[in-house]
Amino acid sequence: MDLLNAIVALTNFVIVPAVSYGSQLALGALGVTLIYGILRFSNFAHGDTMAFGAMVTILFTWWFQGMGLTLGPLPTALLALPFGIAVTALLLIGTDRVVYRFYREQKAKPVILVIVSLGVMFIMNGIVRFIIGPDDQQFADGARFIVSARDFKEWSGLDEGLAIKTSQGLTVITTIIAVALLFWFLNRTRTGKSMRAYSDNEDLALLSGINPERVVMYTWLIVAALTTVAGVLYGLDKSFKPFTYFQLLLPIFASAIVGGLGSPLGAIAGGFVIAFSEVTITYAWKKVLGYLLPDALEPSGLVQLLSTDYKFAVSFVILLIVLLFRPTGLFRGKSV
Amino acid sequence: MSGNPYQDDRGNKDASITKRHGVGEIPYRKGGKATPAAKGEAFLIGDTMTGGYGTGPDILHECTIAVNPGEIAVIVGPNGAGKSTAMKAVFGMLDVRSGHVLLDGEDITALSPQDRVIKGMGFVPQTNNIFTSLTVEENLEMGAFIRRDDFRGTMAQVYDLFPILKEKRNQAAGELSGGQRQQVAVGRALMTRPKVLMLDEPTAGVSPIVMDELFDRIIEVARTGIPILMVEQNARQALEIADKGYVLVQGRNAFTGTGKELLEDPEVRKSFLGG
Ligand SMILES: Nc1ncnc2c1ncn2[C@@H]1O[C@H](COP(=O)(O)OP(=O)(O)OP(=O)(O)O)[C@@H](O)[C@H]1O
Ligand SMILES: [Mg+2]
Secondary structure, eight states: OOHHHHHHIIIIIIIIHHHHHHHHHHHHHHHHHHHHHHIOOOOTHHHHHHHHHHHHHHHHHHHHHTOOOOOBOOTTTHHHHHHHHHHHHHHHHHHHHIIIIIHHTTTTHHHHHHHHHHHHHHHHHHHHHHHOOSSBBOOOOOOOOOOOHHHHHHHHSSSOOOOOHHHHHHHHHHHHHHHHHHHHHHSSSSSHHHHHHHHHHHHHHTTTTHHHHHHHHHHHHHHHHHHHHHHHHHHSSSSSHHHHHHHHHHHHHHHHHHHHHHHHHHHHHHHHHHHHHHHHHHSSSSHHHHHHGGGGGOSOOOSSSSOOGHHHHHHHHHHHHHHHHHHTTTTTTOOO | TTTOOGGOOOTOOTTTTTTTTOOOSSSOOOOOOOOOOOOOOSSEEEEEEOOOOOOOOOOOEEEEEEEEETTTEEEEOOOTTTTHHHHHHHTTTSSSSEEEEEEETOOOOOOOOOHHHHHHHEESSSSSOOTTTTTTHHHHHHTTOOOOOHHHHHHHHHHOOHHHHHHHHTTTTTGGGGGHHHHHHHHHTTTTSEEEEEEEEETTTTHHHHHHHHHHHHHHHTTTTOOEEEEEEEEEHHHHHHHEEEEEEETTEEEEHHHHHHHHHHHHHHHHHHO
């Protein structure tokens, strides 16, 4: 019984949150890795693009809610998501036209694009705050839980409850669909292959008749979808606050680098590595250990390795370890 | 390079924020239109081309190269003579400051490289001429990118020409040997069914046997009627199969003639063929 309770507690407080957080990081890291792989720079505006996509989706969600349009048990945000993606795509392609394209025509070195993306980040940051403000926003509706702790306790007769939020279930399902679609697109379609070809050898792609501007446009479109989905899922799961998206940049970059920059599979693995490390290291293990250890050994403290305030340090440390011992990341990406 | 401040990375080597692999060097060109020109004597001709890289000095000086259907034209010359530069100039990868490029009765001097691909020109560069992370088959598919029809027939032809590629079709092209890579490179260019094929040292780094093999294949391709313009280090062998030969020295046409003429020319023999 104690063992079961321990497992349930572990699942409830570590595994479920880490899986959904990991999925969100994976989606974010996929976008970063795509831009790195195809456009050849690290996009510092990624977190704020996520915030922008989530913001647009929230505005549409509020509008739909105002009209009484809902999806029943599912959050209305799901209905607003395609609109959020469309507007974000417009923003990204507009930004590319106005900003990045100039540097492409100059054949600017990628490091210059990194700094340019920093500028874009500040602008997007400003736009989001200007439109929706810096505060927390609520936009989740529909059923809150797929499995609630009380129902689970009644059903299982255990002391420990297991809760799975709708947003968590949605996050995982959406991520699986998005990743499957992306992999199919990159590996099976003509356009996807041309993007990989451009990523591999720009000049030869040109000599094969692949239009670089097309490749760039498709990249931004995919990135718009990935960032908006990731931003909305994160917002549904936690809450929407522009600043948290900026902060997400660190774990997202850590995920992409840990997995191996430029490798989509690596981005996903990296997302889960970072998420699980962050959650397990900042989790107070007292409860789980209390079930597992004999009474005499029961810990008196919280058995929390690191306060949640320091969770971003975890990303940093893992990043360091990977860079020291496996500079190409877990999945042979580009050596860093 | 050439004083463009955007191309100065100030010594950045940090691959965690930038990816250097596969960065393009072909300068961006807006690309103009092809204009009809008087039907010249050759199918493809780079006519008295003068030009260089970016804003740098002229590398080519009134250099002329031409090729006709069914012919193999070979460009030879010492290292740094401007052979690759001449090929790039014909393909629109650098500014031709004076002179013209004519293809099939059209002046294509203003066209961007990608538009020349659509016009039917195929080019195998001297270096980085395959997609290393793509499979052999995907390399060929990318060669056929501009084609919207069914290209399986062409792929079968390429596999017939280079049987080893069929065997390795699902292997990443970067995992092949040097000679096999050259076959992928030529195969990729053939996939467009080009009207003219330009090869920059297709036999670089290839063993003598494979080289002979590759030359045989090139002759086979030429027999199908595709004009081939080729740069070669192995001057003697290349001139033996050449209908037309150009010896380039310091960006200028030093000698021009049929392959046989050049092989027999005492001057050419002395300075380029080693006696
Ligand atoms: N990208 C470039 N930018 C500036 N100068 C270049 C560039 N590429 C080549 N050059 C210069 O142009 C000249 C001719 O080079 P090119 O590559 O055409 O020689 P090549 O005849 O092909 O020689 P090789 O037999 O070694 O291939 C050289 O002096 C070289 O320094
Ligand atoms: Mg050369």
